Amino acid sequence: MGNNSKIIKGNFIFTPGFGELKIAAASFIVIEGKRVKGLYRQLPAGYEGSLVTDYQDKLIIPGLVDLHAHAPQFANRGMGLDLELIPWLEQYTFPEEAKYNDVVYAAGVYKKFVRELWQWGTTRAVLFGTIHKAATTRLMALLAQAGLGGYVGKVNMDRNSPAALSETTAQSLADTEAFIQDTIDRYELVKPIVTPRFVPSCTPALMSGIAGLAQKYNLPVQSHLAENTREIAWVRELHPECPHYAGVYHKFGLFGQQPTIMAHCIHNDAAELALMAKNKVYMAHCPYSNTNLASGLAPVRRCIDSGIPVGLGSDIAGGHEVSIAKVMAMAVQVSKLKWLISGRQEPFFTIPEVLYLATKGGGSFFGQVGSFEEGYEFDALVIDDSSLAVAAGNPFTLADRLSRFIYIGNDKNIIARYVAGRKIEEPQF
């Protein structure tokens, strides 16, 4: 056994494939460096006498992945939710984001946000910052300090934006490149991502320019797509030359030319979905946000079936729950309404299916992340669900215990967190 190895024992639950729940009760996982070497019922030869961290009857699941959240909207959770997307952006979101010109204010909120990510077991997150380079760089430092993995974007906005959040095209490009150069090699697990807010906020010149930066530095891209019907109508007005919303991003080099995540994808037509599948553009499904902002019921299963990679997003603060476990439950819930509305044609999600989306589904954007298969980076949560026990007469199965943690558990049930093989403790800030 190498010096850089560790062995952990417990009840491992994970999803090698979509809909496939693997339960390895009372098993051993061997981790070499940051990666899983193997998962065993009995410790294999060569490891006898090695130190084992024994979590006994606890559940161990892969760390949760949040594919879409706006860190600067953390302060806006649970407010203004009687509005739809565009007025909500104008009355709540933009005034808050304007404050991030002040790095001291930003650091205060970002510390609380990163602590909550840690608390709720999000081990990897793909985040929007604001247009502000300094505040966004600070957010990356805090994530790295907490031991979390992530992609973080300095947002680009050079049209149709309030004065306090408007950049010139040149300044937006210059700041983005400086931000990239400043952060690209600074942390192992936290990297920059190119982040046009959405089509209405970015001129063609800006979109082309940042697509060039994504290629030059080999970076991924994130944005929003087809969240709200009024937003879609607006994009159509702005770009009558494009066949559809996705086509605008595609035209300017921001739709899978580099690895790409699009949040929401509720109202896409068949041609857009085919383009997403072809270009392997990720859909970040954000069921709380889609419900809170009355955006719609995303066709998630149809996307998965057509080969689009899918993960889950909290979409703070369109969504109010940082917890990806709660987002999983909500993904099941809205899928049941979708099933009803489709005349029971589109099957609703099961717990194994949403666990996949929240772990390996979203995790694949980070490489081999989100599973306990050999070669995967060991991201894990250790769950002590004893507070959820009710009576001696209820011997729950491991699958039912997982379901109960997802529906009725909370952050207190997560007693240990690992990211890329390393145990991460509560952030000291």
Add this chain to the structure above:
Amino acid sequence: MGNNSKIIKGNFIFTPGFGELKIAAASFIVIEGKRVKGLYRQLPAGYEGSLVTDYQDKLIIPGLVDLHAHAPQFANRGMGLDLELIPWLEQYTFPEEAKYNDVVYAAGVYKKFVRELWQWGTTRAVLFGTIHKAATTRLMALLAQAGLGGYVGKVNMDRNSPAALSETTAQSLADTEAFIQDTIDRYELVKPIVTPRFVPSCTPALMSGIAGLAQKYNLPVQSHLAENTREIAWVRELHPECPHYAGVYHKFGLFGQQPTIMAHCIHNDAAELALMAKNKVYMAHCPYSNTNLASGLAPVRRCIDSGIPVGLGSDIAGGHEVSIAKVMAMAVQVSKLKWLISGRQEPFFTIPEVLYLATKGGGSFFGQVGSFEEGYEFDALVIDDSSLAVAAGNPFTLADRLSRFIYIGNDKNIIARYVAGRKIEEPQF
């Protein structure tokens, strides 16, 4: 000021009417005995020098009312939710309820359940027990001991039920009458309620018989109505002589002849809704349950508009959240999907609207409960939302603070609870 008076100061928020939010910042409420005497900006003459419990900047809202929950399903929360109503009843619910023949087992679970009601700020609850007289009587004792208000039903089931939960008609009637006589005068705030499980579980003779008991002892009635389309088809097969599901209850004297609550009411036709409105039959809207069991999107606003009294229910364990605050948020969320599906015709709920449903709406079943108007029984929650603050730069309004508590708060934010004028402390059991 009388000996039996108390004065409380804080930021009072309540809903005298549906959609009407009343905010009385830094105000005084005078309570005489169990009832509100008045709410004042300045203490009126005669009260100078009286002792004031000053909750300072805290929010004070009416206690929350749960119009529908199954206490014995507490142990089943968060499990088996990949099933629809009928198989879920057969695989999860009935086997658990059969255990309540054992009063020791029952008391163990009921203590945990009643503690959670207290924890999450439910001050009044309308509960199903099981068919078991002794266990159900024990549940009432625990509620009374905790200082909560409630109606509790011994369930009636004499057809289409598993052996362990089947009563003969005669035994069911005899046990119900004994249960009523045993409990009707025992507690001030906890009373029995006549509780046919639902039409498929009760023969005509049983329904007629318990309707007679409801009249004889002047008791209210609770049951389920039109939750699931297969359930409705089953009722139609059982009672082809009745025009609709509601008509079955009505025929046998269980539909408003005494004050009545029907849980769910998702798929009723216009004639049924008209009958509900005419008979003032309450609808207990249970949005978590309706979503978890893929039952449907209830036409709640239509019911309210047509004059049906409506309150909210957790429907433990079809719903997994004991917290009526979370049920409020979910009621808003599903109403947004209903709005979308209706082609934006049926407006979605706002926070003031669901606060009304969760307080005065459901509270009216108990009399003058759920408001801070003069004459109302003083049920209240004192909310310390300081843990939800984010930064000095966020001076939230009182309305936004309420919204944030509902969406992102939890039981820890509730620092005091009052029921009928009395402060109730954590149950000591």
